[in-house]
Amino acid sequence: MDGYALALTAVGAAVLGASLLPLVLAGRPLSFPMVYVGAGMILFLLPIDLPTADPLAEGDLVERLAELTVIVSLMGAGLQLDRPFGWRSWRITWRLLAITMPVTIGAIALLGWWALGLAPAAALLLGAAIAPTDPVLASDVQVGPPSSGEESEVRFSLTSEAGLNDGLAFPFTNAAIAAAGAATLGDWVGGWLLEDVLLKIAVGLVGGYLGGRVVGWVVFRLPSERKVAETTEGFVAVAATLLVYGATELAHGYGFLAVFVGATVLRDHERDHEYHEVLHASAEGVERLLSGALLVLLGGAIIDGAFASLGWREAAVGLAIVVLVRPLAGWLGLVRAGLPTGERWAISFFGIRGIGSVYYLAHAINEESALPSGERLWAVAAFVILVSVVLHGASAAPALRRIDA
Numbered sequence: 381m382d383g384y385a386l387a388l389t390a391v392g393a394a395v396l397g398a399s400l401l402p403l404v405l406a407g408r409p410l411s412f413p414m415v416y417v418g419a420g421m422i423l424f425l426l427p428i429d430l431p432t433a434d435p436l437a438e439g440d441l442v443e444r445l446a447e448l449t450v451i452v453s454l455m456g457a458g459l460q461l462d463r464p465f466g467w468r469s470w471r472i473t474w475r476l477l478a479i480t481m482p483v484t485i486g487a488i489a490l491l492g493w494w495a496l497g498l499a500p501a502a503a504l505l506l507g508a509a510i511a512p513t514d515p516v517l518a519s520d521v522q523v524g525p526p527s528s529g530e531e532s533e534v535r536f537s538l539t540s541e542a543g544l545n546d547g548l549a550f551p552f553t554n555a556a557i558a559a560a561g562a563a564t565l566g567d568w569v570g571g572w573l574l575e576d577v578l579l580k581i582a583v584g585l586v587g588g589y590l591g592g593r594v595v596g597w598v599v600f601r602l603p604s605e606r607k608v609a610e611t612t613e614g615f616v617a618v619a620a621t622l623l624v625y626g627a628t629e630l631a632h633g634y635g636f637l638a639v640f641v642g643a644t645v646l647r648d649h650e651r652d653h654e655y656h657e658v659l660h661a662s663a664e665g666v667e668r669l670l671s672g673a674l675l676v677l678l679g680g681a682i683i684d685g686a687f688a689s690l691g692w693r694e695a696a697v698g699l700a701i702v703v704l705v706r707p708l709a710g711w712l713g714l715v716r717a718g719l720p721t722g723e724r725w726a727i728s729f730f731g732i733r734g735i736g737s738v739y740y741l742a743h744a745i746n747e748e749s750a751l752p753s754g755e756r757l758w759a760v761a762a763f764v765i766l767v768s769v770v771l772h773g774a775s776a777a778p779a780l781r782r783i784d785a
Contacts, residue, residue: 397419410774412668417678445677473544476545534780543640556751560752584628587633596645617663624638701733741757
């Protein structure tokens with residue numbers, strides 16, 4: 381069989397599916413991620429010669445592909461938000477970040493240590509990698525395109541949480557990396573607090589704000605015969621993503637955080653301008669292509685042996701993370717938040733896991749080879765993502781339709 385022709389056929393089908401499936405599946409208990417993971421499993425079951433989808437063997441490729449997918453998704457998520465930044469208007473988001481996320485990380489780390497017998501560094505990494513909600517696979521629960529009016533409290537909270545907690549998981553991931561290579565606790569705690577928590581978060585926030593202001597000025601204010609915002613050149617969204625991310629990383633800040641902040645600052649320029657829809661559509665199209673490729677590889681990894689280290693304990697912990705840990709941590713974070721019970725449960729339950737978890741795990745294992753139990757961590761993470769894709773994918777559209785109504 382001609383492998384090159386087969387690859388072209390598969391890529392063409394994947395690109396077409398990325399364009400059509402979200403429209404065909406809208407409102408149905410079946411999601412784009414479910415279809416692509418299933419397609420990957422079927423593809424890798426066929427008797428044809430395909431490259432390995434082992435995330436441990438292809439760690440660098442997996443990390444970079446996941447990284448690119450997440451940052452483009454973060455740009456798209458920030459551009460979606462119609463609600464201006466504010467402490468009161470974003471109050472649910474702050475609760476999810478300040479209470480729900482640390483509780484989730486701690487609970488997952490405790491489960492990893494107590495139920496799975498993981499070393500403390502590996503248990504902390506498991507919590508840091510799986511705790512962030514995902515901006516890539518959560519399109520069914522996110523707000524609609526800019527100025528569409530589809531911004532209920534549930535959708536806004538889940539979108540803004542996913543945009544910010546992907547960047548704020550970095551300090552915990554770096555803590556696990558540092559702990560794995562440190563001789564004693566005191567060797568890394570002081571440096572971690574100063575550099576990984578305070579300095580890099582500050583640089584990420586400043587880099588995102590400045591990047592958003594600069595791109596906004598170029599797009600909407602740069603003197604010329606015809607402004608960029610009067611064209612249909614949506615690739616500016618991808619350019620802004622790479623520019624803000626790269627510049628912030630060069631300044632030793634958190635690029636994930638900077639991209640989302642930069643997107644919200646850019647959205648604040650000419651808030652009612654229709655060019656925001658062009659930018660968002662461009663980012664969304666690129667995100668679908670990249671996430672489709674990763675989801676197919678995830679399905680292939682499952683067939684290629686990602687679950688080889690998945691025993692009943694690992695499966696039980698994975699199920700507990702999805703159906704108990706996140707919902708209860710979300711409920712705790714929203715105590716006295718003034719939300720109706722249905723909305724409170726929806727925000728708590730729909731903490732979708734996905735590509736962000738793949739990135740953090742790949743990044744940590746690539747950075748620190750001394751981290752133990754890599755195969756088990758991948759098995760639990762892949763299982764959690766699969767459960768989240770199926771459970772949340774089947775329930776999101778019906779549940780959010782009822783809440784929106």
